[in-house]
Amino acid sequence: MAIHPSAQIDASAELAAGVVIGPWCIVGPGVQLGAGVHLVSHVVVQQDTSVGAATVVHPFAVIGGDPQHNGYKGEPVRLEIGSSNVIREHATFNRGTPQGSGVTRVGSNNLFMTGAHIGHDAVVGDHVVMANNATLGGHARIGDRVFLGGLCAVHQNGRVGQGAIVGGLAAVTRDVIPYGSVWGNHARLHGLNLVGLKRKGYDKDAIRRLLAAFRDLFEGDGIFADRIDRTAGTYGDLPEIGEIIAFIREDARRPLCLPGE
Template sequence: MSAIHPTAIVDGSAHLAGGVVIGPWCTVGPGVRLEADVHLVSHVVVQQDTTVGARTVIHPFAVIGGDPQHNGYRGEPVRLEIGTDNSIREHSTFNRGTPQGSGVTRVGSNGLFMTGAHVGHDAIVGDHVVMANQATLGGHARIGDRVFLGGLCAVHQNGRVGQGAIIGGLAAVTRDVIPYGSAWGNHAQLQGLNLIGLKRKGYGKDAVRRLLAAFRDLFEGGRGKAGGVFADRLDAVEAGYADLPEIMEITAFIREGGKRPLCLPGA
Protein backbone atom coordinates (compact mmCIF):
# COMPACT_ATOMS: atom_id res chain seq x y z
CA MET A 1 0.00 0.00 0.00
CA SER A 2 1.23 3.50 -0.85
CA ALA A 3 1.62 6.35 1.64
CA ILE A 4 0.75 9.76 0.20
CA HIS A 5 1.15 12.94 2.24
CA PRO A 6 -2.04 15.04 2.22
CA THR A 7 -0.21 17.99 0.64
CA ALA A 8 0.99 15.92 -2.35
CA ILE A 9 -0.79 16.09 -5.71
CA VAL A 10 -1.02 12.82 -7.65
CA ASP A 11 -2.64 12.64 -11.07
CA GLY A 12 -5.39 10.07 -11.41
CA SER A 13 -3.59 8.34 -14.30
CA ALA A 14 -0.42 7.73 -12.28
CA HIS A 15 0.36 4.14 -11.29
CA LEU A 16 1.71 3.60 -7.77
CA ALA A 17 3.04 0.17 -6.84
CA GLY A 18 3.10 -1.18 -3.32
CA GLY A 19 5.26 0.54 -0.75
CA VAL A 20 5.53 3.86 -2.59
CA VAL A 21 6.00 6.84 -0.27
CA ILE A 22 5.16 10.33 -1.54
CA GLY A 23 6.21 13.05 0.87
CA PRO A 24 5.01 16.61 1.47
CA TRP A 25 4.38 18.94 -1.45
CA CYS A 26 5.31 16.47 -4.17
CA THR A 27 3.64 16.47 -7.59
CA VAL A 28 3.16 13.30 -9.64
CA GLY A 29 1.83 13.97 -13.11
CA PRO A 30 -0.01 12.04 -15.82
CA GLY A 31 1.46 8.85 -17.23
CA VAL A 32 3.88 8.42 -14.31
CA ARG A 33 4.64 4.95 -12.99
CA LEU A 34 6.33 4.59 -9.60
CA GLU A 35 7.46 1.03 -8.96
CA ALA A 36 7.60 -0.73 -5.59
CA ASP A 37 9.09 1.17 -2.64
CA VAL A 38 9.95 4.34 -4.56
CA HIS A 39 10.33 7.23 -2.12
CA LEU A 40 9.75 10.87 -3.07
CA VAL A 41 11.12 12.65 -0.01
CA SER A 42 9.45 16.07 -0.39
CA HIS A 43 8.94 18.87 -2.95
CA VAL A 44 9.70 16.45 -5.80
CA VAL A 45 8.12 16.94 -9.24
CA VAL A 46 7.74 13.89 -11.48
CA GLN A 47 6.22 15.78 -14.35
CA GLN A 48 4.76 13.18 -16.72
CA ASP A 49 5.24 10.02 -18.80
CA THR A 50 8.02 8.70 -16.58
CA THR A 51 8.77 5.32 -15.05
CA VAL A 52 10.81 5.25 -11.83
CA GLY A 53 12.24 1.86 -10.89
CA ALA A 54 11.82 0.11 -7.58
CA ARG A 55 13.49 1.42 -4.42
CA THR A 56 14.69 4.61 -6.07
CA VAL A 57 14.81 7.58 -3.70
CA ILE A 58 14.33 11.10 -5.05
CA HIS A 59 15.23 14.04 -2.83
CA PRO A 60 13.73 17.55 -2.51
CA PHE A 61 13.39 19.92 -5.44
CA ALA A 62 14.35 17.39 -8.09
CA VAL A 63 12.39 17.73 -11.35
CA ILE A 64 12.13 14.35 -13.05
CA GLY A 65 10.54 13.78 -16.45
CA GLY A 66 10.48 17.43 -17.43
CA ASP A 67 9.98 18.54 -21.03
CA PRO A 68 13.08 18.21 -23.21
CA GLN A 69 15.06 21.43 -23.50
CA HIS A 70 14.78 21.49 -27.27
CA ASN A 71 13.41 24.31 -29.43
CA GLY A 72 11.70 21.80 -31.72
CA TYR A 73 9.62 20.17 -29.01
CA ARG A 74 5.89 20.75 -29.50
CA GLY A 75 4.38 18.61 -26.78
CA GLU A 76 4.62 15.24 -28.52
CA PRO A 77 4.44 12.07 -26.36
CA VAL A 78 7.96 11.23 -25.16
CA ARG A 79 9.22 9.35 -22.12
CA LEU A 80 11.81 8.97 -19.37
CA GLU A 81 12.66 5.52 -17.98
CA ILE A 82 14.68 5.18 -14.76
CA GLY A 83 15.92 1.86 -13.39
CA THR A 84 15.97 0.48 -9.86
CA ASP A 85 17.83 1.40 -6.68
CA ASN A 86 18.92 4.89 -7.68
CA SER A 87 19.59 7.81 -5.37
CA ILE A 88 18.66 11.12 -7.01
CA ARG A 89 19.67 14.06 -4.88
CA GLU A 90 18.41 17.61 -4.48
CA HIS A 91 17.74 19.84 -7.52
CA SER A 92 18.59 17.16 -10.10
CA THR A 93 16.81 17.42 -13.46
CA PHE A 94 16.14 14.50 -15.82
CA ASN A 95 14.41 15.37 -19.11
CA ARG A 96 12.25 13.20 -21.34
CA GLY A 97 13.27 12.34 -24.91
CA THR A 98 12.42 14.10 -28.16
CA PRO A 99 10.60 13.01 -31.32
CA GLN A 100 13.71 14.02 -33.24
CA GLY A 101 15.72 11.52 -31.16
CA SER A 102 14.77 8.14 -29.76
CA GLY A 103 11.76 9.58 -27.93
CA VAL A 104 13.04 8.09 -24.66
CA THR A 105 15.67 9.09 -22.11
CA ARG A 106 16.98 6.01 -20.30
CA VAL A 107 18.77 5.89 -16.94
CA GLY A 108 20.03 2.58 -15.55
CA SER A 109 20.06 1.15 -12.04
CA ASN A 110 22.13 1.59 -8.86
CA GLY A 111 23.18 5.12 -9.77
CA LEU A 112 24.06 8.05 -7.53
CA PHE A 113 23.10 11.44 -8.95
CA MET A 114 24.33 14.15 -6.63
CA THR A 115 22.96 17.65 -6.16
CA GLY A 116 22.08 19.41 -9.40
CA ALA A 117 22.94 16.56 -11.76
CA HIS A 118 21.35 17.01 -15.20
CA VAL A 119 20.45 14.27 -17.69
CA GLY A 120 19.48 15.79 -21.04
CA HIS A 121 16.90 14.55 -23.53
CA ASP A 122 17.47 11.20 -25.28
CA ALA A 123 20.52 10.42 -23.12
CA ILE A 124 21.36 6.82 -22.27
CA VAL A 125 22.97 6.28 -18.86
CA GLY A 126 24.23 2.88 -17.73
CA ASP A 127 24.20 1.11 -14.37
CA HIS A 128 26.27 2.06 -11.28
CA VAL A 129 26.94 5.55 -12.67
CA VAL A 130 27.95 8.36 -10.32
CA MET A 131 27.31 11.95 -11.35
CA ALA A 132 28.83 14.32 -8.80
CA ASN A 133 27.39 17.73 -7.96
CA GLN A 134 26.25 19.72 -11.02
CA ALA A 135 27.56 17.21 -13.56
CA THR A 136 25.71 17.71 -16.84
CA LEU A 137 24.84 15.52 -19.82
CA GLY A 138 23.85 17.14 -23.08
CA GLY A 139 21.14 15.67 -25.26
CA HIS A 140 21.77 12.23 -26.78
CA ALA A 141 24.83 11.61 -24.56
CA ARG A 142 25.69 7.94 -23.98
CA ILE A 143 27.28 6.98 -20.66
CA GLY A 144 28.45 3.42 -20.04
CA ASP A 145 28.22 1.35 -16.86
CA ARG A 146 30.29 2.31 -13.79
CA VAL A 147 31.29 5.72 -15.11
CA PHE A 148 32.22 8.45 -12.62
CA LEU A 149 31.50 12.02 -13.70
CA GLY A 150 33.19 14.64 -11.52
CA GLY A 151 31.55 17.74 -10.17
CA LEU A 152 30.64 20.48 -12.67
CA CYS A 153 31.84 18.46 -15.65
CA ALA A 154 29.80 18.56 -18.85
CA VAL A 155 29.48 15.96 -21.59
CA HIS A 156 28.68 17.57 -24.93
CA GLN A 157 25.50 16.59 -26.79
CA ASN A 158 25.93 13.27 -28.61
CA GLY A 159 29.07 12.63 -26.55
CA ARG A 160 30.04 9.12 -25.50
CA VAL A 161 31.83 8.01 -22.33
CA GLY A 162 32.71 4.33 -22.29
CA GLN A 163 32.26 1.83 -19.46
CA GLY A 164 34.44 2.27 -16.40
CA ALA A 165 35.78 5.70 -17.36
CA ILE A 166 36.33 8.59 -14.95
CA ILE A 167 35.89 12.27 -15.83
CA GLY A 168 37.50 14.90 -13.63
CA GLY A 169 35.69 17.83 -12.11
CA LEU A 170 35.09 20.89 -14.31
CA ALA A 171 36.03 18.98 -17.46
CA ALA A 172 34.42 20.02 -20.72
CA VAL A 173 34.06 16.72 -22.58
CA THR A 174 33.74 17.54 -26.27
CA ARG A 175 35.34 14.29 -27.54
CA ASP A 176 34.41 10.67 -26.88
CA VAL A 177 36.20 9.07 -23.92
CA ILE A 178 37.25 5.43 -24.30
CA PRO A 179 36.09 2.69 -21.88
CA TYR A 180 38.23 2.64 -18.71
CA GLY A 181 39.76 6.00 -19.68
CA SER A 182 40.66 8.81 -17.29
CA ALA A 183 40.05 12.31 -18.68
CA TRP A 184 40.17 15.75 -17.16
CA GLY A 185 40.96 19.35 -18.02
CA ASN A 186 39.23 22.06 -19.99
CA HIS A 187 38.81 20.86 -22.63
CA ALA A 188 39.16 17.31 -21.36
CA GLN A 189 42.25 15.34 -22.39
CA LEU A 190 42.78 11.63 -22.01
CA GLN A 191 45.30 11.17 -19.21
CA GLY A 192 45.49 7.38 -19.19
CA LEU A 193 43.36 4.57 -17.81
CA ASN A 194 41.09 4.72 -14.77
CA LEU A 195 43.52 2.75 -12.59
CA ILE A 196 41.57 3.31 -9.37
CA GLY A 197 38.40 1.98 -10.98
CA LEU A 198 40.23 -1.04 -12.40
CA LYS A 199 41.73 -1.91 -9.03
CA ARG A 200 38.37 -1.54 -7.30
CA LYS A 201 36.92 -3.90 -9.88
CA GLY A 202 39.50 -6.52 -8.86
CA TYR A 203 42.14 -6.26 -11.56
CA GLY A 204 45.55 -7.47 -10.38
CA LYS A 205 48.94 -5.91 -11.16
CA ASP A 206 49.70 -8.17 -14.12
CA ALA A 207 46.31 -7.46 -15.74
CA VAL A 208 46.74 -3.70 -15.24
CA ARG A 209 50.27 -3.84 -16.73
CA ARG A 210 48.94 -5.49 -19.90
CA LEU A 211 46.12 -2.97 -20.19
CA LEU A 212 48.61 -0.11 -19.80
CA ALA A 213 50.88 -1.67 -22.43
CA ALA A 214 47.98 -1.89 -24.87
CA PHE A 215 47.03 1.72 -24.08
CA ARG A 216 50.59 2.89 -24.83
CA ASP A 217 50.72 0.90 -28.07
CA LEU A 218 47.43 2.40 -29.19
CA PHE A 219 47.86 6.02 -28.21
CA GLU A 220 51.62 6.49 -28.04
CA GLY A 221 53.02 3.85 -30.39
CA GLY A 222 54.34 1.91 -27.39
CA ARG A 223 57.90 0.71 -27.81
CA GLY A 224 57.83 1.06 -31.58
CA LYS A 225 55.62 -2.01 -32.04
CA ALA A 226 52.81 -0.31 -33.88
CA GLY A 227 54.01 3.08 -35.09
CA GLY A 228 52.37 4.66 -38.10
CA VAL A 229 49.08 6.46 -38.15
CA PHE A 230 46.39 5.87 -35.56
CA ALA A 231 44.39 3.55 -37.83
CA ASP A 232 47.45 1.29 -38.20
CA ARG A 233 47.97 1.20 -34.44
CA LEU A 234 44.29 0.38 -33.92
CA ASP A 235 44.61 -2.61 -36.24
CA ALA A 236 47.82 -3.74 -34.55
CA VAL A 237 46.37 -3.49 -31.03
CA GLU A 238 43.29 -5.46 -32.04
CA ALA A 239 45.53 -8.22 -33.37
CA GLY A 240 48.07 -8.15 -30.54
CA TYR A 241 45.68 -7.97 -27.59
CA ALA A 242 42.76 -10.05 -28.86
CA ASP A 243 42.72 -11.98 -25.56
CA LEU A 244 41.97 -8.84 -23.52
CA PRO A 245 38.20 -8.16 -23.59
CA GLU A 246 38.69 -4.66 -22.17
CA ILE A 247 40.98 -3.70 -25.04
CA MET A 248 38.57 -5.22 -27.53
CA GLU A 249 35.84 -3.10 -25.93
CA ILE A 250 37.99 0.02 -26.38
CA THR A 251 38.74 -0.70 -30.04
CA ALA A 252 35.09 -1.53 -30.73
CA PHE A 253 34.07 1.74 -29.02
CA ILE A 254 36.45 3.67 -31.28
CA ARG A 255 35.26 1.96 -34.45
CA GLU A 256 31.61 2.42 -33.51
CA GLY A 257 32.19 6.17 -33.25
CA GLY A 258 33.18 6.39 -36.91
CA LYS A 259 34.26 9.97 -37.59
CA ARG A 260 33.27 11.29 -34.17
CA PRO A 261 36.10 13.19 -32.43
CA LEU A 262 37.97 11.06 -29.91
CA CYS A 263 39.43 12.32 -26.65
CA LEU A 264 43.20 11.72 -26.99
CA PRO A 265 46.26 12.32 -24.80
CA GLY A 266 47.22 15.94 -25.17
CA ALA A 267 44.51 16.54 -27.78
Protein backbone atom coordinates in the same frame (compact mmCIF):
# COMPACT_ATOMS: atom_id res chain seq x y z
CA MET B 1 1.64 3.05 0.55
CA ALA B 2 2.04 6.39 2.34
CA ILE B 3 1.03 9.63 0.63
CA HIS B 4 1.23 12.96 2.43
CA PRO B 5 -2.02 14.97 2.27
CA SER B 6 -0.26 17.90 0.60
CA ALA B 7 0.97 15.78 -2.34
CA GLN B 8 -0.79 16.07 -5.71
CA ILE B 9 -1.17 12.78 -7.60
CA ASP B 10 -2.67 12.67 -11.10
CA ALA B 11 -5.49 10.18 -11.47
CA SER B 12 -3.65 8.36 -14.28
CA ALA B 13 -0.48 7.77 -12.23
CA GLU B 14 0.30 4.16 -11.30
CA LEU B 15 1.76 3.57 -7.84
CA ALA B 16 3.09 0.17 -6.80
CA ALA B 17 3.10 -1.29 -3.30
CA GLY B 18 5.23 0.45 -0.71
CA VAL B 19 5.50 3.80 -2.48
CA VAL B 20 6.13 6.74 -0.14
CA ILE B 21 5.29 10.26 -1.34
CA GLY B 22 6.26 13.07 1.01
CA PRO B 23 4.99 16.61 1.48
CA TRP B 24 4.35 18.88 -1.49
CA CYS B 25 5.30 16.37 -4.16
CA ILE B 26 3.63 16.45 -7.59
CA VAL B 27 3.16 13.26 -9.61
CA GLY B 28 1.84 14.01 -13.08
CA PRO B 29 -0.02 12.10 -15.80
CA GLY B 30 1.40 8.90 -17.21
CA VAL B 31 3.81 8.41 -14.30
CA GLN B 32 4.62 4.93 -13.00
CA LEU B 33 6.33 4.52 -9.62
CA GLY B 34 7.72 1.06 -8.83
CA ALA B 35 7.60 -0.78 -5.53
CA GLY B 36 9.19 1.09 -2.66
CA VAL B 37 9.92 4.31 -4.55
CA HIS B 38 10.35 7.18 -2.08
CA LEU B 39 9.77 10.80 -3.07
CA VAL B 40 11.12 12.59 -0.01
CA SER B 41 9.44 16.01 -0.37
CA HIS B 42 8.91 18.79 -2.94
CA VAL B 43 9.69 16.41 -5.81
CA VAL B 44 8.13 16.92 -9.25
CA VAL B 45 7.68 13.91 -11.52
CA GLN B 46 6.20 15.86 -14.39
CA GLN B 47 4.74 13.27 -16.76
CA ASP B 48 5.20 10.12 -18.84
CA THR B 49 7.97 8.81 -16.60
CA SER B 50 8.60 5.39 -15.08
CA VAL B 51 10.71 5.11 -11.92
CA GLY B 52 12.04 1.68 -10.94
CA ALA B 53 11.69 0.00 -7.56
CA ALA B 54 13.50 1.28 -4.47
CA THR B 55 14.60 4.54 -6.08
CA VAL B 56 14.82 7.50 -3.71
CA VAL B 57 14.30 11.06 -5.00
CA HIS B 58 15.28 13.96 -2.76
CA PRO B 59 13.71 17.43 -2.41
CA PHE B 60 13.38 19.81 -5.35
CA ALA B 61 14.41 17.31 -7.99
CA VAL B 62 12.43 17.60 -11.23
CA ILE B 63 12.32 14.43 -13.30
CA GLY B 64 10.38 13.83 -16.47
CA GLY B 65 10.47 17.49 -17.44
CA ASP B 66 9.96 18.63 -21.02
CA PRO B 67 13.06 18.34 -23.22
CA GLN B 68 15.02 21.58 -23.53
CA HIS B 69 14.78 21.58 -27.31
CA ASN B 70 13.35 24.33 -29.48
CA GLY B 71 11.77 21.78 -31.79
CA TYR B 72 9.68 20.14 -29.08
CA LYS B 73 5.97 20.88 -29.57
CA GLY B 74 4.39 18.75 -26.88
CA GLU B 75 4.60 15.35 -28.60
CA PRO B 76 4.41 12.21 -26.41
CA VAL B 77 7.93 11.34 -25.21
CA ARG B 78 9.19 9.47 -22.16
CA LEU B 79 11.76 9.10 -19.41
CA GLU B 80 12.56 5.60 -18.11
CA ILE B 81 14.52 5.19 -14.87
CA GLY B 82 15.70 1.85 -13.49
CA SER B 83 15.70 0.58 -9.92
CA SER B 84 17.65 1.41 -6.74
CA ASN B 85 18.80 4.84 -7.85
CA VAL B 86 19.50 7.76 -5.53
CA ILE B 87 18.58 11.13 -7.03
CA ARG B 88 19.65 14.04 -4.87
CA GLU B 89 18.41 17.60 -4.50
CA HIS B 90 17.76 19.80 -7.55
CA ALA B 91 18.64 17.08 -10.08
CA THR B 92 16.84 17.41 -13.43
CA PHE B 93 16.12 14.59 -15.89
CA ASN B 94 14.41 15.50 -19.18
CA ARG B 95 12.23 13.30 -21.38
CA GLY B 96 13.25 12.43 -24.95
CA THR B 97 12.39 14.18 -28.22
CA PRO B 98 10.63 13.08 -31.42
CA GLN B 99 13.79 14.12 -33.27
CA GLY B 100 15.76 11.58 -31.19
CA SER B 101 14.77 8.20 -29.78
CA GLY B 102 11.76 9.68 -28.01
CA VAL B 103 13.00 8.20 -24.71
CA THR B 104 15.62 9.21 -22.17
CA ARG B 105 16.90 6.04 -20.45
CA VAL B 106 18.59 5.76 -17.06
CA GLY B 107 19.80 2.45 -15.65
CA SER B 108 19.92 1.09 -12.09
CA ASN B 109 22.02 1.46 -8.94
CA ASN B 110 23.20 4.96 -9.84
CA LEU B 111 23.96 7.96 -7.66
CA PHE B 112 23.05 11.39 -9.00
CA MET B 113 24.32 14.08 -6.67
CA THR B 114 22.93 17.56 -6.16
CA GLY B 115 22.17 19.43 -9.38
CA ALA B 116 23.00 16.60 -11.79
CA HIS B 117 21.34 17.07 -15.18
CA ILE B 118 20.44 14.48 -17.82
CA GLY B 119 19.43 15.95 -21.17
CA HIS B 120 16.88 14.66 -23.64
CA ASP B 121 17.42 11.28 -25.34
CA ALA B 122 20.48 10.53 -23.20
CA VAL B 123 21.29 6.95 -22.20
CA VAL B 124 22.91 6.27 -18.81
CA GLY B 125 24.07 2.80 -17.76
CA ASP B 126 24.23 1.11 -14.35
CA HIS B 127 26.39 1.90 -11.29
CA VAL B 128 27.11 5.41 -12.59
CA VAL B 129 28.03 8.30 -10.29
CA MET B 130 27.31 11.86 -11.40
CA ALA B 131 28.81 14.25 -8.85
CA ASN B 132 27.40 17.66 -8.00
CA ASN B 133 26.18 19.61 -11.05
CA ALA B 134 27.57 17.17 -13.61
CA THR B 135 25.70 17.71 -16.88
CA LEU B 136 24.83 15.55 -19.87
CA GLY B 137 23.84 17.18 -23.15
CA GLY B 138 21.13 15.72 -25.33
CA HIS B 139 21.75 12.26 -26.83
CA ALA B 140 24.81 11.66 -24.61
CA ARG B 141 25.62 7.99 -23.92
CA ILE B 142 27.22 6.98 -20.64
CA GLY B 143 28.39 3.41 -20.07
CA ASP B 144 28.24 1.32 -16.88
CA ARG B 145 30.37 2.22 -13.86
CA VAL B 146 31.34 5.66 -15.13
CA PHE B 147 32.28 8.41 -12.67
CA LEU B 148 31.52 11.98 -13.75
CA GLY B 149 33.20 14.59 -11.55
CA GLY B 150 31.54 17.69 -10.18
CA LEU B 151 30.66 20.45 -12.65
CA CYS B 152 31.82 18.46 -15.66
CA ALA B 153 29.79 18.59 -18.86
CA VAL B 154 29.46 16.03 -21.64
CA HIS B 155 28.70 17.56 -25.04
CA GLN B 156 25.50 16.58 -26.85
CA ASN B 157 25.91 13.30 -28.74
CA GLY B 158 29.02 12.59 -26.67
CA ARG B 159 29.97 9.10 -25.48
CA VAL B 160 31.74 8.05 -22.30
CA GLY B 161 32.67 4.37 -22.34
CA GLN B 162 32.25 1.85 -19.55
CA GLY B 163 34.48 2.24 -16.50
CA ALA B 164 35.80 5.68 -17.45
CA ILE B 165 36.36 8.60 -15.09
CA VAL B 166 35.86 12.27 -15.96
CA GLY B 167 37.50 14.83 -13.71
CA GLY B 168 35.71 17.73 -12.10
CA LEU B 169 35.14 20.84 -14.24
CA ALA B 170 36.06 18.93 -17.41
CA ALA B 171 34.49 20.05 -20.68
CA VAL B 172 34.05 16.77 -22.54
CA THR B 173 33.74 17.66 -26.22
CA ARG B 174 35.23 14.38 -27.53
CA ASP B 175 34.31 10.75 -26.91
CA VAL B 176 36.00 9.06 -23.95
CA ILE B 177 37.23 5.48 -24.43
CA PRO B 178 36.11 2.73 -22.00
CA TYR B 179 38.25 2.72 -18.84
CA GLY B 180 39.80 6.06 -19.84
CA SER B 181 40.70 8.88 -17.45
CA VAL B 182 40.13 12.42 -18.73
CA TRP B 183 40.23 15.86 -17.21
CA GLY B 184 40.82 19.48 -18.16
CA ASN B 185 39.08 22.17 -20.14
CA HIS B 186 38.79 20.92 -22.77
CA ALA B 187 39.17 17.40 -21.44
CA ARG B 188 42.20 15.37 -22.58
CA LEU B 189 42.85 11.66 -22.23
CA HIS B 190 45.52 11.18 -19.56
CA GLY B 191 45.54 7.38 -19.29
CA LEU B 192 43.37 4.60 -17.91
CA ASN B 193 41.07 4.78 -14.90
CA LEU B 194 43.48 2.86 -12.65
CA VAL B 195 41.51 3.57 -9.48
CA GLY B 196 38.37 2.11 -11.03
CA LEU B 197 40.22 -0.94 -12.37
CA LYS B 198 41.75 -1.67 -8.96
CA ARG B 199 38.37 -1.29 -7.26
CA LYS B 200 36.94 -3.83 -9.68
CA GLY B 201 39.59 -6.34 -8.62
CA TYR B 202 42.06 -6.23 -11.51
CA ASP B 203 45.46 -7.59 -10.41
CA LYS B 204 48.84 -6.04 -11.23
CA ASP B 205 49.51 -8.28 -14.21
CA ALA B 206 46.16 -7.48 -15.82
CA ILE B 207 46.65 -3.74 -15.28
CA ARG B 208 50.20 -3.96 -16.64
CA ARG B 209 48.96 -5.53 -19.88
CA LEU B 210 46.17 -2.97 -20.21
CA LEU B 211 48.69 -0.15 -19.78
CA ALA B 212 50.98 -1.71 -22.40
CA ALA B 213 48.07 -1.94 -24.82
CA PHE B 214 47.14 1.68 -24.09
CA ARG B 215 50.70 2.82 -24.85
CA ASP B 216 50.83 0.85 -28.09
CA LEU B 217 47.47 2.22 -29.17
CA PHE B 218 47.98 5.90 -28.33
CA GLU B 219 51.76 6.35 -28.20
CA GLY B 220 53.12 3.76 -30.66
CA ASP B 221 54.64 4.23 -34.08
CA GLY B 222 52.70 4.66 -37.30
CA ILE B 223 49.33 6.15 -38.10
CA PHE B 224 46.43 5.69 -35.69
CA ALA B 225 44.48 3.34 -37.96
CA ASP B 226 47.45 0.97 -38.15
CA ARG B 227 47.97 1.12 -34.38
CA ILE B 228 44.32 0.17 -33.87
CA ASP B 229 44.72 -2.95 -36.00
CA ARG B 230 48.06 -3.84 -34.40
CA THR B 231 46.72 -3.44 -30.85
CA ALA B 232 43.64 -5.51 -31.67
CA GLY B 233 45.88 -8.29 -32.95
CA THR B 234 48.37 -8.22 -30.07
CA TYR B 235 45.94 -7.79 -27.19
CA GLY B 236 42.80 -9.33 -28.67
CA ASP B 237 42.54 -11.73 -25.71
CA LEU B 238 41.82 -8.83 -23.34
CA PRO B 239 38.06 -8.09 -23.36
CA GLU B 240 38.66 -4.53 -22.17
CA ILE B 241 40.92 -3.80 -25.14
CA GLY B 242 38.35 -5.37 -27.44
CA GLU B 243 35.76 -3.02 -25.96
CA ILE B 244 38.01 0.01 -26.46
CA ILE B 245 38.73 -0.96 -30.08
CA ALA B 246 35.01 -1.52 -30.77
CA PHE B 247 34.24 1.87 -29.18
CA ILE B 248 36.80 3.62 -31.40
CA ARG B 249 35.57 1.88 -34.54
CA GLU B 250 31.90 2.62 -33.87
CA ASP B 251 30.31 5.24 -36.08
CA ALA B 252 30.22 8.28 -33.77
CA ARG B 253 28.84 11.80 -33.81
CA ARG B 254 31.76 13.30 -31.88
CA PRO B 255 35.57 13.06 -32.37
CA LEU B 256 37.65 10.93 -30.02
CA CYS B 257 39.28 12.34 -26.90
CA LEU B 258 43.02 11.67 -27.30
CA PRO B 259 46.17 12.37 -25.26
CA GLY B 260 47.74 15.77 -25.79
CA GLU B 261 44.78 17.34 -27.62
